[in-house]
Amino acid sequence: MIETKDLRFRYSDTLPFVLEGLNVTIKRGSFVAILGHNGSGKSTFAKHLNAILLPSGGKVLVDGMDTVDEDRLYDIRQHVGMVFQNPDNQIVATLVEEDVAFGPENLGVPQKEIRVRVDEALRAVGMYDFRDRATYQLSGGQKQRVAIAGIIAMRPRCVVLDEPTAMLDPVGRREVMRAIHDMNRTLGITVVLITHHMNEAVDADRVLVIDHGKLLLDGTPREVFSQAETLYRADLAVPQPVELIYALRRDGVDIPGDVLTVDECAEALYHLLKSRTNTRG
Amino acid sequence: MLKDISLGQYIPGTSVIHRMDPRLKIVLTLAYIVVLFMAKGPLSYGLVLLTLGLIIVLSRIGVRFVLRSVRPLLFIILFTAVLNMFHVDGDVLWSWWILKITRQGIETAIYMALRIAMLISGTFVLLNYTTSPIMLTDGIEQLLGPLKRIHVPVHELAMMMTIALRFIPTLIEETDKIMSAQKARGADFETGNVIRRAKALIPMLVPLFVSAFRRADELAVAMECRCYRGSEGRTRLRTLKLQGLDYVAIAIAAVLAAGIITLGVVLP
Numbered sequence: 111m112i113e114t115k116d117l118r119f120r121y122s123d124t125l126p127f128v129l130e131g132l133n134v135t136i137k138r139g140s141f142v143a144i145l146g147h148n149g150s151g152k153s154t155f156a157k158h159l160n161a162i163l164l165p166s167g168g169k170v171l172v173d174g175m176d177t178v179d180e181d182r183l184y185d186i187r188q189h190v191g192m193v194f195q196n197p198d199n200q201i202v203a204t205l206v207e208e209d210v211a212f213g214p215e216n217l218g219v220p221q222k223e224i225r226v227r228v229d230e231a232l233r234a235v236g237m238y239d240f241r242d243r244a245t246y247q248l249s250g251g252q253k254q255r256v257a258i259a260g261i262i263a264m265r266p267r268c269v270v271l272d273e274p275t276a277m278l279d280p281v282g283r284r285e286v287m288r289a290i291h292d293m294n295r296t297l298g299i300t301v302v303l304i305t306h307h308m309n310e311a312v313d314a315d316r317v318l319v320i321d322h323g324k325l326l327l328d329g330t331p332r333e334v335f336s337q338a339e340t341l342y343r344a345d346l347a348v349p350q351p352v353e354l355i356y357a358l359r360r361d362g363v364d365i366p367g368d369v370l371t372v373d374e375c376a377e378a379l380y381h382l383l384k385s386r387t388n389t390r391g
Numbered sequence: 392m393l394k395d396i397s398l399g400q401y402i403p404g405t406s407v408i409h410r411m412d413p414r415l416k417i418v419l420t421l422a423y424i425v426v427l428f429m430a431k432g433p434l435s436y437g438l439v440l441l442t443l444g445l446i447i448v449l450s451r452i453g454v455r456f457v458l459r460s461v462r463p464l465l466f467i468i469l470f471t472a473v474l475n476m477f478h479v480d481g482d483v484l485w486s487w488w489i490l491k492i493t494r495q496g497i498e499t500a501i502y503m504a505l506r507i508a509m510l511i512s513g514t515f516v517l518l519n520y521t522t523s524p525i526m527l528t529d530g531i532e533q534l535l536g537p538l539k540r541i542h543v544p545v546h547e548l549a550m551m552m553t554i555a556l557r558f559i560p561t562l563i564e565e566t567d568k569i570m571s572a573q574k575a576r577g578a579d580f581e582t583g584n585v586i587r588r589a590k591a592l593i594p595m596l597v598p599l600f601v602s603a604f605r606r607a608d609e610l611a612v613a614m615e616c617r618c619y620r621g622s623e624g625r626t627r628l629r630t631l632k633l634q635g636l637d638y639v640a641i642a643i644a645a646v647l648a649a650g651i652i653t654l655g656v657v658l659p
């Protein structure tokens with residue numbers, strides 16, 4: 111479990127606060143999506159979760175360990191792994207399996223055990239067949255999955271992913287999202303996914319919206335996306351089905367219930383059209 | 392392809408030479424060079440040639456590549472040889488003005504040329520062609536391990552090499568991209584004199600450097616996230632261990648070296 115208590119942060123004493131008092135609790139095993147427009151402080155927040163940045167005010171607790179506690183630094187980083195946007199800038203080794211081994215090697219895991227973990231991690235992201243390939247020969251989606259495997263091999267409890275699909279094509283994005291969901295479901299690893307793609311947030315257990323360093327919304331995807339008005343004001347898009355229904359309602363069309371997925375949207379439109387033909391006929 | 396530069400001149404393969412421990416290959420290459428300089432006379436040179444031949448045949452990389460390794464230095468080899476030819480005193484075969492060629496001169500020239508050619512081709516086959524840069528880095532790191540005691544940052548240097556190898560293809564790809572982008576805006580990298588062409592490179596180098604620094608920054612954070620803290624307490628997925636094959640290689644090398652030294656130093 112990760113807890114932030116009134117987390118405040120600024121990059122230097124002369125700069126304004128980037129995070130202005132965030133209170134967030136992330137439950138073990140959950141899948142949390144974080145939304146926010148550019149510069150709202152998402153990456154800054156993420157870097158607090160494994161002590162890359164330390165709070166200017168307030169506290170961050172990872173399984174009860176305070177991130178300012180230097181003695182627990184490597185415990186914290188092993189507990190909370192981090193995957194970044196650009197796969198090219200987080201792969202260390204030339205060969206796939208050597209890169210995945212990098213984390214366990216740093217942790218001093220015995221050699222035999224490293225082998226086991228590397229194979230497991232590569233299987234978990236579907237990259238086992240590529241284990242002895244050179245990393246530069248892989249596609250963006252494959253590189254990003256190798257990066258995820260590199261974190262899984264450290265046996266973390268939680269993985270924070272900072273816009274992991276932002277640089278990928280649709281195919282790569284799908285592969286990576288599948289790997290992330292598998293990691294959450296089958297390995298029970300807590301996932302904190304920072305994303306720009308609303309449809310990636312729809313499948314989360316919980317969505318947090320950060321705006322100007324403050325928590326704007328916090329709830330299930332259904333609860334959060336029903337607040338289309340608030341999201342628009344924070345310069346955010348909403349999933350396309352939500353957007354369509356929102357636009358129709360704004361123009362005075364009466365659609366009952368809340369709509370999140372494409373199927374629900376189709377259902378709502380079907381009923382709408384059907385009721386219209388009925389009243390006319 | 393340019394990208395393959397990170398493989399150096401490595402020619403992938405599974406021959407016995409490929410499979411030898413990189414540390415042993417480094418040591419044997421050094422031994423080969425030392426022994427080569429102790430060779431003297433046709434018999435010992437013949438044995439060195441035989442050794443080289445054996446290495447080439449076992450490595451299965453083809454004579455074409457061996458010749459290719461020597462070619463860039465052909466001029467220097469010939470130049471040194473010719474210089475030696477006119478330099479050595481002895482039985483004069485031909486003379487004109489202040490120039491003279493002696494029998495001993497010709498002999499020296501041939502030995503000299505052979506020695507340089509064998510030095511280069513032997514090193515290339517043992518290290519460049521049959522050992523991947525990664526293996527080479529690992530080998531060097533472990534061989535230099537004892538220097539850690541006198542505070543030589545062996546692990547750090549090896550890590551730097553590993554990362555450099557890893558980023559070469561990325562940066563080359565990026566250079567390609569930036570060049571295309573600049574060309575699309577009318578930049579001209581191909582015509583004009585040297586100064587003009589060098590100037591045209593500046594708008595390409597600036598973004599390249601900016602991006603390289605950003606990459607370095609992000610990589611450092613990523614490495615910290617993966618608990619990197621230098622060599623302290625670090626284990627490895629693969630450690631080098633001498634195999635049966637390596638012991639056979641040591642035995643053969645010892646016999647050959649003894650033979651060459653006997654023929655070259657002891658007998659004459």
Ligand SMILES: Nc1ncnc2c1ncn2[C@@H]1O[C@H](COP(=O)(O)OP(=O)(O)O)[C@@H](O)[C@H]1O
Binds near residue numbers: 128148149152153154
């Ligand atoms: N290293 C830094 N030094 C100073 N300011 C920074 C630094 N990194 C980010 N910022 C600033 O902090 C704010 C939040 O940035 P960031 O956390 O990257 O936002 P997001 O990830 O949501 O786009 C931005 O205004 C940005 O300019």
Ligand SMILES: [Mg+2]
Binds near residue numbers: 152153154272
């Ligand atoms: Mg960001």
